[in-house]
Amino acid sequence: MPTSRAYVAKSFKLATTISALIIILAMALSIFIYLMPNKFQLGLLITIYQFSNEILFIAFIFIFLFIIFKSYRFIKTTDSPSEELMKMSPAIIIWLCIIFYGSIFFINDTDCKNYKYNETLNGGRKEFKGKKYLINICGSGVSDNDLFGSSMDRVQMTVLNEQEEVLAKRNYKIFWDGGPGLDPIEISQDSIRYRDDSDPDGEPRTLTMPPSKLDWIAARFPIFNLLIYP
Known part of the structure; x- marks a missing residue:
């Protein structure tokens, strides 16, 4: 054998x-x-x-x-x-x-050093139900080559607690030449709403705050995070 x-x-x-x-x-x-x-x-x-x-x-x-x-x-x-x-x-x-x-x-090909969009897309320090969180929104640069380009930027939104432990991640795409994806994220008392320009329906997506245990697990396994929260 x-x-x-x-x-x-x-x-x-x-x-x-x-x-x-x-x-x-x-x-x-x-x-x-x-x-x-x-x-x-x-x-x-x-x-x-x-x-x-x-x-x-x-x-x-x-x-x-x-x-x-x-x-x-x-x-x-x-x-x-x-x-x-x-x-x-x-x-x-x-x-x-x-x-x-x-x-x-x-x-995860995002680059927070060169493509950090906290100011543009309403990221940064936020508070939910009396607890403070840090929301980082980073991109990977626009893909606009002749053959495979789409003029979209792959963006990752990361939610961290006060100890800077990663609690959740969401991946989506932004079309910088215009469209609903350019809208800053919307903050409510118990959720974060964002738009994905790769979604044909154009409906906003929601991340419940504080993030769940499933969010915590998915944030550590990129392939599962992509499959669970496409």
Whole structure:
């Protein structure tokens, strides 16, 4: 039977194959969009950008179902699943760490040093139900390159308590050339309301204050935060 090292090597080989397929598909899509008439390019790019969270969610579901299927086959075809699972544990731990830290790198690309919007979008020190909080609103810069640009800025709103512990995070997009997303966040007695320009409906979203335990957990796992609060 395979050893722990063999399982790690096999997992990296599978990941390499999947990554190669994703790159090929991305390149094919890029070429297809590039060859399209200009009047269709912008509309398709904006549509892909607006539904990026939904596309990520669907991809996550397919990956999850694939893992469930492989696990089912593994249990059915292995004489001692518990023993083999112990051998697989190093590979599982390695990939969990890669997914966790990779999601932080790829999802949270905001830059509070160069793109801090507290003054513009009504962030800063606020008070809810007698307790003080700090609301930081940071962006990542406008994406406006010819092929993949959408003139939108990916923004992250972070809520911290007086001890500067992160309590909640929300990700949304702003179209700086105009639109409802430029409205500052709205502060009420028990909530924060904000607008996401990538939302086709344009309806304001709400963060209840103080944030819940689920908000606290989601703030520490970027991929889950994106899936729970797209």
